[in-house]
Amino acid sequence: MTAPRIHGRVVAALMLFAGFALLPLVAWLADDPFLVVIGARILAYGIAALALDLILGFGAMVSFGHAAYLGFGAYAVAILSRFGITDLGLHMAAAVVVSAGFALITGAISLRTRGVYFIMITLAFGQMVYFFFTSLSAFGGDDGTGLRQRSTLLGSSVLEHDLVFFYVTLAVLMALFWLAHRIVGSRFGRVLTGIRENPTRIEAIGFAPRRYQLTAFVISGCMTAIAGVLLANQAEFVSPAFISWHRSGELIFMVVLGGAGTLSGAIAGAVTMIVLEEWLEVFTEHWKLVFGIILVLMVLYSPRGITGIIERLMRGRS
């Protein structure tokens, strides 16, 4: 938690953001507009991974049901649009309110347990949400439903342009990174990180850990819901696939791959995972196997993920 390390992570995040900002230029030079589409997907997952890192990396809460919040976000877009409400802000607000309520109730119950039981109970709640949406026949049930249009921004349909949508998503990611970074460095963040380090000690100096963990859990759920709103807009389609437990697992992968407890690592993890997925898919349909091997090697040789590798390289050079 020393100052230079934290500073390094902010620099890393800023470099990632600069890279993203230049991506449309690269796409234009390479004459490959699809890059911007993938880019927006990466950004949306980056938000979700960032949100999960806040509780997994800093609060030691391994939520295996975080895809539920992606689902709340995605279905907020589909359901509200059906009723003629198309504003992006309102979609996000609805997604956040529902997610906050769900996170508050399920978090309060889940936090009565620890370790593997916490993982299992969050998985169970996630699956409940999954099955709820598979039975929502008005919105396609299992198959999901297409969106007639993307959310509108201040009454205009500028988000239909992939380029505009990309930069709006980037702006949201940057804002949420800044928010998460401030939270981690705040009084609240120090208590939360302390709980990860040693919950008994935190109690013994006068903090009731669960209140802080629950608050972080709710914040994380709300941020993930925003990612869900953006993801639905990016795909112009919503389905329960957003909520499956595979998706929750992928979010954990991203955080671990990038280096848990670093924020910028979560974003790097989202980039790496989706780029690898797209790239490996070209070579082999068994890309998930290759991906599994990469992850095993990573956990074995760099438990702190990509962040750990970069930090080691930097130290070696200086």
Add this chain to the structure above:
Amino acid sequence: MSRLTLHDLCLSFGALKVTDHVSLAVEPGEIHAIIGPNGAGKTTLIAQLSGQLTPDSGRIELDGSDITHLSPPARVHRGLARSFQITSVLPGFSVLENVALAVQARSGSSFRFFGRVAEEQPLNDAARAVLDATDLGDRLHVLAGALSHGEHRRLELAIALATDPSVLLLDEPLAGIGGAEAERFVEQLRARKGQLTMVLIEHDMDAVFALADRVSVLVYGRIIATGTPDQIRSDPAVRAAYLGQEEAS
């Protein structure tokens, strides 16, 4: 009025009575040592005082109000702090951060999400003062996980002191340290004598007899004697149950 009163505390783990009708009054400002052979139930007793364990029956009062069923954090806010026999710090935090967090617990809300806590001078200043007094003033930015054992023990004490307690429960603060380091530690505790009420569990008899105003002897969960160090030293029952063993061995 006594600062801390234990009324007839009982706790059993299955058939084993770890705390057996313990009654005790700790007076304001005194250092009250609890000694006893291994397995006598000393740490279990401390855990009931600090709230990690709840007694099966009996009552604990702090300044006259019943705290038997308060959670550990609530007791800290009433002024009851503890240190652990096995060092329990935040290994990934610096020394300063460990203590600043304990200061934070008693100064204002911690549901603040934006201000940078590392830049809160009042927290850092209060933490520094405690660390200077515990000889850790030159180790502020070292990660707690990288400290030596003796430094760990001092950090453990510093964290407990930083919560600004009126009663401090010390569970073998000298465990694993000896010689000049132990003497220095005893001095630091003695310096606080009178300002702070302390319940001290310790195996180092030299430290106990140097520090304690009164001593209680715990054997198989029962207090068999309470008195001044001199009384305890000459009590035949105590010699038989405890001190004698040590001399014999």
